[in-house]
Amino acid sequence: MSLEVSNLVGGYSNVPVLKDVSFDVRNNELVGLIGLNGAGKSTTINHIIGLLTPFSGEISINDIQMKDSVNQYKSQIAYIPESPIVYKELTLREHIDLTIMAYGLDVDKAWQRAKQLLKMFRLDNKLDWFPDNFSKGMRQKVMIVCAFITNAQLFIIDEPFLGLDPLAVDDLLKLIEEKKAQGASVLMSTHVLDTAQRFCDRFVLLHNGQVRIEGTLEELKAAFPDAGESLNDIYLSLAKDGGAQ
Amino acid sequence: MKLLYKQRLTSHLKEMMKYLRLVFNDYFLLALLFLIGGLGLSYSNLLAGLNGHEWWLLPVAILVLTISANLGSIASLVEEPDFVFLLPREGQMNEYLRPAFWYSAGLAGLIQIVMTIIVFPLISATHALTGVTGLISLIVLMLVLKTGALLTNIYSFYRINNQAGRQFGLWLVPVITLVVGMYFNFWLALVIAVIIVGGMLGWRQRQINTAALNWNKMIKIESSRMHRIYQFFNLFTDVPMVKGIIKRRRLLQPLLNRIKLSPDNTYRYLYAHGIIRDNEMSGLYTRLTTLGAILLYLIQGQYLPIIISALFLYLIGFQLIPFYFHYEDNVFVHIYPIDKSNQNNSFAKIIEKLLMLTAVIFAIVVIMANLGSLTTIAGVIIVELLEIAWFIKLYLPGRIKKSEFNR
16 A cells, blocks of 8 residues: 555645545556645645645555654655746756755666656757746656656656646656556546546545545446546536535 | 826836835935045046047047937836736727836936036037037937937837837937037037937837737836846845846856765755855855955954954855745755755855855955964954854854744
8 A cells, every 4th residue: 555645634724625535545556636626636735745734634655654754755755746846046957966866866777767758758958958947848847757767656746737748748648657567656636537537547536625536437437327427527517516515 | 008007107116215215225325425426526626627629528428428318218117917918908008108108208308417417518618519508408409319219119119120220219319419419510410310209200100000019028128127127226125026047157067066966965956056056146145255355455454354354254154044945935845855954964064165265265365465464364264264163053053943933
């Protein structure tokens, strides 16, 4: 069991945004975190990566909690934020160097991997440029390269598809498959439901800070037989239904 | 649209007043008074010694007046989001720019009048123009020229102007008319200026009614104008709008390359790159170090150099402390599996290196300036070393803890 979130209550100030959220992501698994704007997806992610402290409840990665060992906990995570965040003083090459340092990676091996990824995303001729001046899609690619050179056990990817060109989306999905096959777990939040439906193994549907339902597409269909065939249909009927409550 | 400009102007003026109050504090006013008094005195001495036949009088006057005609540009007060929000009203931007022209013309006109009054004695010494009538007619000419320059500024916002036309309007027209006016006939020059500016108005004004605006250019010009203003204020006080500009500084790259890629060096890597490439930080450091070195070279006395060098070291260190929090807003530094103590140590190491460099420079300057006084030299070196040790070991950790608590 890679990531386990149990009975998480949390939020930004004293008002809880998340009310008793529990779900898990197993090894070799890609789980989609689905929900409307403001449903609590980003808050959940911020709790997992350790930016927020839970009011109550527990989060563990491979049975290690933040309170056991902060560094051991954090070294298992690679994070790709929704809007790319870069250091404005550092070049692309230096972003990769910094990631290598921060995660204590083997310099040669990591650079070998980085070169492959940079070539894949057509950034290999921009190593001495400042990513701060890149377009959003290109900065997003920098984030992906930096995340995928780590040996993280858990990948947290926040809305990766917006701003990426179709080729890059395809490459990203391949990278995720590859990491999954190596035993890593991936938690991905997205609004692009047809892609999610094709690639995610399971889904966690968040609504108003609570998990409405969790499971494979088949399980979701079984639970809501009237809602429709696709993830999109199920999600829409659930969201409208939830709004009416 | 007129109203929009008025609103912007009000808030712009309010902001300017806020900063001007900070700039023109008592000390600055006093210094300014002395500066103006001193300059005025030497200028009047210079004027008294003129016989009117110096060859450089008119060229200097023409040069100063041409530069003056380019002082003060159009305050369009457009902002970056305007490109999106005002796009549907592009047709009415003429109305928006009209009050902008009048405001800018008023401000620039005042500058022209003051500059003309200052330069006029040089001209009247050669008898090219004399008396109150001469002064007033020169002011009129300058106002016409400035109007032309401002119109050129406005036209450059539209997709009609070429670069050559812009340079023509801004530099060539003033130079030509002033040369004609000073060396041949002043009234001819005035007629030429009026015809050129009037012609520009008649010809271009019709064009801009249908021409498309070059939004990117207009916004870029205005933001660089505002940046210049803020940069000036930033000399006296903190202006949040002046964000650090990043410079690559390849010459210092060998220094940065010396940092080994190991986890313990993560923060050192970040801080070193940041301080060297962020113009604000590296600028601050070099400015204060240079200023201190010059001061130490010039001052005399047995103990004064010790006090000055200690003071400057403290000032430099103190100003660098806020950089500790430079990366706090970046999520990634919170996600890296790196200890907090690592951040503290790395920052202290970097500051120590910078202060050491300054201390060495100061010591060399003091040795050069005070070869005779061994007490001063020894005093400076000992005090500097003690101060750095105190700053890094005791003062810095306490400061960081305190600011962390207040965040």
